[in-house]
Amino acid sequence: MKKEISALMDGELFEDDAESLLDRIGRGTDAHKDWELYHLIGDVLRQPDHIHCDLSAKVRERMRDEPTVLAPRSHAVKRKARTFALSAAASLAAVGVVVWMSQQIGTETFPPMAMQNNAMRPVSKDIQSKSNDYLMAHQEFSPSTDMNGGASYIRMVSYGSEGR
Amino acid sequence: MSLLLAPCGKLLGGLLLTVTANAYAGDSQACLDWLKTVAFAGHQTDYTGVFVYQYDNRVETSRITHLAEADSEYEKIEILDGPRREIVRHHGHVWSYINHRMVQVDSHKGRGRFPSLLPDQLSRLGSNYQPKQEGTERVAGYDAQVIVFQPKDNLRYTHKIWVHTDSGLLLKAAVMTDKNQVVEQYAFTQLQIGGKIDRSWLNRTVSSRHEHGPSPGMRDSDLPEPEKNADRIQQTDSGWVADSMPPGFKKTMELLRPMHGKHAPVTQIVYSDGLSAISIFIEPDDGDEDDVAGLTSRGAVNLYHKVMDKHLITVVGEVPPRTVVQVFDSVRFKGR
Known part of the structure; x- marks a missing residue:
């Protein structure tokens, strides 16, 4: 589990695995704690001016206490959110197309690429x-x-x- | 009136300048004193602990054990992640356990057990970096004094150290770029200073094997005898110079030395600004096709090498890549 979380943070997990892991992090308190701890370790090593400490509980608490504002303004916010969602969907689709294309392209393009790499190799x-x-x-x-x-x-x- | 005031103002200004300069010198001197303590404590103290080393988005955990015996220092570093790797240092010799075998990788004569941070080196440091104390922090459960060495130009890295206030041991060290990005850092996560430390591995080192003879239960990690490399290192004056060495870097030695994996001796010229060093290696080009020109880096150390005028020139240093390249471009044979 810990290994998987660390791999996820490094972006080395496949999409399916990442999704199920994120799901587990969302549900399980232990996995969630590990996730936060790993981020804290990473933050400390990167030496930022401010170190992330878990604010989510506090934010949630404050949100609960905030009065709900029923105003027409929220409509604009919603529309903005939808645009974001759409653009995210578009980029996902783009990734899909690229993946699909790379699968369709035959192996004959590989030899020249390999040769190129060999000629360049700056640091072997x-x-x-x-x-x-x-x-x-x-x-x-x-x-x-x-x-x-x-x-x-x-x-x-x-x-x-x-x-x- | 104004005629009278003008020199007064000048005097006052001068006085203020002196006061601030003194305050600055005081802080700077305190930092240099800390550095002396660090160098001394690092050699004289028995300690064992686990530290993390971070560079290029990698993190590695290692255990280090340092023992100051009556005859000399012994030091062992075991890498705890990935394949088994180990380094043992003793009396100027360095052994490395790689590929299931302990091999001697380097050897130096005349490297005493006392720190070589000499007074002139410290004064040089003061003219190239602005040292500053930045309060205390806790590292590995110990209180540490934080000191930053800010370089006066962008040809050097910023060095930040965390020193244990009681023992003077270095608990954490970070090297940063001029944009405050961490290039590499070491930090103890657990440390035991003094007390009971495992000494059984000392018996496996060379000097004691000489006394007791080879034991029947010798393991693969027994250290091979030191080669007589140390005797073949000699001072030299090769006639090679680097015209664009950054200001403050002074030549500290020039050697003709044998090197692991090389048939012919290699000239090594070392320059230091008190905190970092730059080495220039010059050797005849043996036409090895693997000697492709290029820049490589490992943490804060950058290396640039290329064949030039039938010589393979290699520049190595704990300085930014631009500095290594700048130095390389200025290397030439001046003649003896």
């Missing part, structure tokens, strides 16, 4: 793993090693260097 995995040796040699003489200690060496063994 080989270079990444080779550059580790330079990073390592550099690190030992950097003042940052004096401050961070061994933690600076994490750069060399992080995921990016698996190809070694």
Whole structure:
């Protein structure tokens, strides 16, 4: 469950899975708590000026206390909301068309694309793993090693260097 | 009257300037003192803890254990996510456990156990960055002093550190761009300072193996003997220079050194502005097709390399990409 939530936040979940997960988050209190906690962790790591803390309960409370205003103005708001909904539907449809098109296009377009990629390859995995040796040699003489200690060496063994 | 007032005003203005300058110098000095404490505490303290490292939208969790023994420091970093990876540092040697094997990756002689944040390095830092104390915060359950090093130009990153007020250990460190975006950061989530720390892995390091001889129960993570690389590193004057080194970066050393995976020795020139360093590596081009020119980055470290005049030149530093490229473009052979 936790893994799925984290994947959803990274946008790595397929649409069906995401939908059912969002459904569960909406219902289950545990999943909902995890969802909020993960966002809080993300926020703290990004160091914003203000950290998100769960305001939803408070907002709901205040909303309950607000008197309901029955005024013709609400009509305009509603229309605006419908336009949004429509444009969202339109973009969804557009995505659908693109997906459909990419499925229809045959495999013959792939070889040239692959060749192009090969010619461009600005940063290949080989270079990444080779550059580790330079990073390592550099690190030992950097003042940052004096401050961070061994933690600076994490750069060399992080995921990016698996190809070694 | 106005003639009389004018010098008075000047005097007053001058006085005010002096006062603010002094206040600024006081804060700045306090920050530099903190930095000295950090460097000292980092080497002298026994600690073990779990920290997160965040860069390029990735987060990794690692455990670090640091022990200051009578002979030298021992340090072990284990990556807790993904495939098993480990780094051990001891007495200027660095081993790395990758692909189920412990290999020695670097070795240096004359790297003492004491911090090398020398006074001239600290004064250089003060002229390139504006240090500022930003109150206290809590990190990993400890109270920390927050200090920001704001660079005076956009060729450097902003460094922000959280220092444990009691022990002086670095609890959190962030590197930020001039637009205040975090490039990378480390933060302890759990930390034990002193007390009972597992020392069993020390026996598996090289120096103690020499004393006890190889044990029958040797595991695959036993450290191989250090190669005699350290003896083959020598000071040199290669005749290579970089004309557009950003102001404040001073050459701290120039070496001719063997490097992992290289047949010929490589020249390494290191420059430092007190907080970050830039290394230039120069080696004969061996025609390796994999040496494609390009810029790579890992967290706050940027690397640019390209073949130029039959030499492979590599510039590495904890500085923004534009700085690495600027330095690279100015590298030339001046002659000895």
